[in-house]
Amino acid sequence: MRSPSTLRDLARSELEVGSRKYRYYSIPALEKEGYDIARLPASLRIILESMIRNYDGVSISDEDIENLLKWNPKSPSGEIAFKVARVITQDFTGASLILDLAVMREYVTKIGIDPAEVNPKVPVDLIIDHSVQVDFWGSPESLRRNIELEFTRNSERYRLFKWAATTFKNFRVFPPGIGIIHQVNLEYLSKVVIAEETREGYIAYFDTLIGTDSHTPMVNGVGVLGWGVGGVEAEAAMLGQPVIIPLPEVVGVHLYGELREGVTATDLVLTITELLRKKNVVGKFVEFFGEGVSSLSVPDRATIANMAPEYGSTLSLFPVDEETIRYLRLTGRPEDHIALVKKYMEIQGLFGSRSGDGIEYSEVVELDLSSVEPSIAGPSLPWQRLGLADVPKSFAKFVEERRKKPGFLEKRVSIDGEEITLKDGDVVIAAITSCTNTSNPEVMIGAGLVAKKAAELGLSIPKYVKTSIAPGSRVVTEYLSRSGLLAYLEKLGFSVVGYGCTTCIGNSGPLPEGISNALSKDGIMGVAVLSGNRNFEGRVHPDVRASYLMSPMLVVVYALAGSVNKDLSREPIAVTPNGPVYLKSIWPSRKEIIEIMDRYVKPELFIEKYSKIYEDAPEAWKKLEAPKGVLYEWDPKSTYIKRPPFLDDFRPDREPVIEDIIDARPLLILGDSISTDHISPAGRIDPESPAGKYLLEQGVSPKEFNTYGARRGNHEVMVRGAFANKGVRNKMLQDKGISGGYTIHYPSGEIMSVYDAAMRYMSEGVPLLIIAGKEYGLGSSRDWAARAPRLLGVRAVIAESFERIHRSNLVGMG
Numbered sequence: 001m002r003s004p005s006t007l008r009d010l011a012r013s014e015l016e017v018g019s020r021k022y023r024y025y026s027i028p029a030l031e032k033e034g035y036d037i038a039r040l041p042a043s044l045r046i047i048l049e050s051m052i053r054n055y056d057g058v059s060i061s062d063e064d065i066e067n068l069l070k071w072n073p074k075s076p077s078g079e080i081a082f083k084v085a086r087v088i089t090q091d092f093t094g095a096s097l098i099l100d101l102a103v104m105r106e107y108v109t110k111i112g113i114d115p116a117e118v119n120p121k122v123p124v125d126l127i128i129d130h131s132v133q134v135d136f137w138g139s140p141e142s143l144r145r146n147i148e149l150e151f152t153r154n155s156e157r158y159r160l161f162k163w164a165a166t167t168f169k170n171f172r173v174f175p176p177g178i179g180i181i182h183q184v185n186l187e188y189l190s191k192v193v194i195a196e197e198t199r200e201g202y203i204a205y206f207d208t209l210i211g212t213d214s215h216t217p218m219v220n221g222v223g224v225l226g227w228g229v230g231g232v233e234a235e236a237a238m239l240g241q242p243v244i245i246p247l248p249e250v251v252g253v254h255l256y257g258e259l260r261e262g263v264t265a266t267d268l269v270l271t272i273t274e275l276l277r278k279k280n281v282v283g284k285f286v287e288f289f290g291e292g293v294s295s296l297s298v299p300d301r302a303t304i305a306n307m308a309p310e311y312g313s314t315l316s317l318f319p320v321d322e323e324t325i326r327y328l329r330l331t332g333r334p335e336d337h338i339a340l341v342k343k344y345m346e347i348q349g350l351f352g353s354r355s356g357d358g359i360e361y362s363e364v365v366e367l368d369l370s371s372v373e374p375s376i377a378g379p380s381l382p383w384q385r386l387g388l389a390d391v392p393k394s395f396a397k398f399v400e401e402r403r404k405k406p407g408f409l410e411k412r413v414s415i416d417g418e419e420i421t422l423k424d425g426d427v428v429i430a431a432i433t434s435c436t437n438t439s440n441p442e443v444m445i446g447a448g449l450v451a452k453k454a455a456e457l458g459l460s461i462p463k464y465v466k467t468s469i470a471p472g473s474r475v476v477t478e479y480l481s482r483s484g485l486l487a488y489l490e491k492l493g494f495s496v497v498g499y500g501c502t503t504c505i506g507n508s509g510p511l512p513e514g515i516s517n518a519l520s521k522d523g524i525m526g527v528a529v530l531s532g533n534r535n536f537e538g539r540v541h542p543d544v545r546a547s548y549l550m551s552p553m554l555v556v557v558y559a560l561a562g563s564v565n566k567d568l569s570r571e572p573i574a575v576t577p578n579g580p581v582y583l584k585s586i587w588p589s590r591k592e593i594i595e596i597m598d599r600y601v602k603p604e605l606f607i608e609k610y611s612k613i614y615e616d617a618p619e620a621w622k623k624l625e626a627p628k629g630v631l632y633e634w635d636p637k638s639t640y641i642k643r644p645p646f647l648d649d650f651r652p653d654r655e656p657v658i659e660d661i662i663d664a665r666p667l668l669i670l671g672d673s674i675s676t677d678h679i680s681p682a683g684r685i686d687p688e689s690p691a692g693k694y695l696l697e698q699g700v701s702p703k704e705f706n707t708y709g710a711r712r713g714n715h716e717v718m719v720r721g722a723f724a725n726k727g728v729r730n731k732m733l734q735d736k737g738i739s740g741g742y743t744i745h746y747p748s749g750e751i752m753s754v755y756d757a758a759m760r761y762m763s764e765g766v767p768l769l770i771i772a773g774k775e776y777g778l779g780s781s782r783d784w785a786a787r788a789p790r791l792l793g794v795r796a797v798i799a800e801s802f803e804r805i806h807r808s809n810l811v812g813m814g
Helices: 004-011 028-033 042-053 062-069 091-110 142-167 181-189 216-222 231-238 265-279 298-306 322-330 335-347 388-403 441-456 474-482 485-492 513-520 552-561 590-600 603-610 619-623 690-697 715-720 731-736 754-763 784-792 804-812
Strands: 012-017 020-025 079-082 086-090 124-127 171-174 193-198 201-206 208-211 225-228 243-246 250-256 285-289 315-317 363-368 375-377 385-387 410-415 418-423 427-432 466-469 527-530 546-549 574-576 579-581 665-669 742-745 750-753 768-772 794-799
Touching (some): 004 028, 004 042, 004 062, 020 042, 020 335, 042 079, 042 201, 042 208, 042 225, 042 315, 086 231, 091 142, 142 171, 181 208, 181 298, 208 216, 208 231, 216 225, 216 315, 216 322, 250 265, 265 298, 265 363, 265 375, 265 385, 298 322, 322 603, 375 388, 385 388, 427 552, 441 485, 441 552, 474 603, 527 552, 665 731, 665 754, 690 715, 715 784, 750 754
Parallel strands (some): 020 201, 086 208, 124 171, 250 285, 427 527, 527 546, 665 768, 768 794
Antiparallel strands (some): 012 020, 375 546
16 A cells, blocks of 8 residues: 555645635545545545545554555454544533533643643534523413523523633534524534635535534534544544544445325434344444435435434435535525535535445445335334334333333323323323424424414314424524414414423423322323434433324324324324314325425525524623633532542553452443433432432522533532433342332442442442443433443443443543
């Protein structure tokens, strides 16, 4: 092989678009040297361009490039290192990054280095979207009141973010109330091709990124290569270090045919999630190709790519084609940049949906789009896909498994002074939420049309259903409002409650007291229906054990039905004085949806909303004063932000030592599919939990607890919150019927909280293990699922298999 520096010179080329010239590195040019570049999947070619462009012989070595050029699809070996163009993060995971950078500045100050030198080396965007909760719903005032409460709870954290935006170079913060990280990335931040001005003129290269959120692959839908990582990897990338990964297998998914009338992109992604989970694509790259791709819009593709973590792949890349160009134009990207994107992708041989001929995939999976049927997924895993007829049976089975006996319960409850009967299977939360679906105008307008038809037929939603809409960007509200559909959604109770992740990440807020007591004290199994991407038990709400994922349109339908115990493929949704109303009576045609899209979803909306990001920010954000200074001033009384301890023992001259683990004891013994939600919950803090007791000791009242996610800047809360999820089932306690964050201390045999047991073991000098089954650490990328066990004294996790991001986090924490 020629030296990479020679290859770099050979690849260096120039292109001209309009009146501007750009340097770039041509991957097809390497064909002249005998390298079969055309056989490589698109994802590996994009990475190769980055490696060639950034080659320095040290951080990216000769061996890295040689490994990629010799990639064996059936048995890839070796590692590759490549540098990403940018990093994205959100306020839950981003807080840890900022605090670590703040401590780094302190450290370099002590050794005589200017702390202002500690900055991200690549652009970082932090979007505040994870903090808003659904405390108020069902009224046009819900949005304003939720924002007010958001700032009451989080102003201290938000001052930290404002400080970061002013003190760090290459660090930008998007205020609360703008949208969800991945939708903002898709609609606004992603460039597809980056044009960077340098001293030598402009250079063009592929837009690549990593994000501290597992659903970062959503941007793969617009042809941008990126995936989710843990906080440790993100910090390294921010500081200019390469991302190091084992050479992956690349699975090609051949799509052919077209979706049938009445079938949505949500139905498709749930089908793909089920299909690829069975194929075991964990840790692999996935690429979509074939004639079926061209029938999918970019929002459809983004919906599919968004759920890559749920089917297990590292990324799920779609090609850049004419549909991509249409989307860039629709979302208001400048015409000169669109021209650059098309020419650059063409000249790199990556424009259009390739048929797959000549490309070497590790495996090819086939899917006929016309075979997809209306689907939902649940009751507790995203890959539990169901046809509508199978939903009642799935819930009955779930109840029987949990109660160890068949049959349903019911309870009389009072809501707003009215007595009603609440039964197992009744829908208590119905949320149009998550960038997975709110980024797709087709299903959002579809939901509005379902609401319109239902309202016109006199249908209403039962009082026990908590309804909400949380769009991923302000553009959504604008086109729903201008089309008149928002009024119908509001009439049914679906008012806009915030611009953030809300219910999808467990920020569903409180339920009415009567409902809450029926679920938590009387054992009624209520259900959540949501247009999100995850439904692990207890994630949406700690008292709601069963959750079903579905399109926004079906969220409205199931809210109207009020229960999942109906077969909506043949039973009526409801019965009015004029007779039964069936699904087909309120389901819009695709023609109706497209007509409204064409009329109201325009480039001007995107340009207007994204040009006023800071102008449209909440007044409370504008008035919030940021701390001054290069070094962060820690407040010893703060219960939100404490100086993290992870660098306390760091010495640059000390070699890392791996010590044997002797006489360890298991802290927990767990089963399969333990999610990072189980390990480090993000939602409500129970006053009776170790974290709740700690906050009470600090003088914090329960109504001011906020969530675990919002408290990630305080390691004292987070270490106490480890395994506090009510859905945790420790096999050490299985014969005692105890679930949640409890374990047995040995040799005493005492049952106590996980935190208390860990502290006792620590005082006794006993190292700890966690033992688990398959798929340990699936779900969110949250690094606290690795940080907290480390602070508990856990030295190793022994599991049958690990999800990729969590395994990386564990390694990063030692």
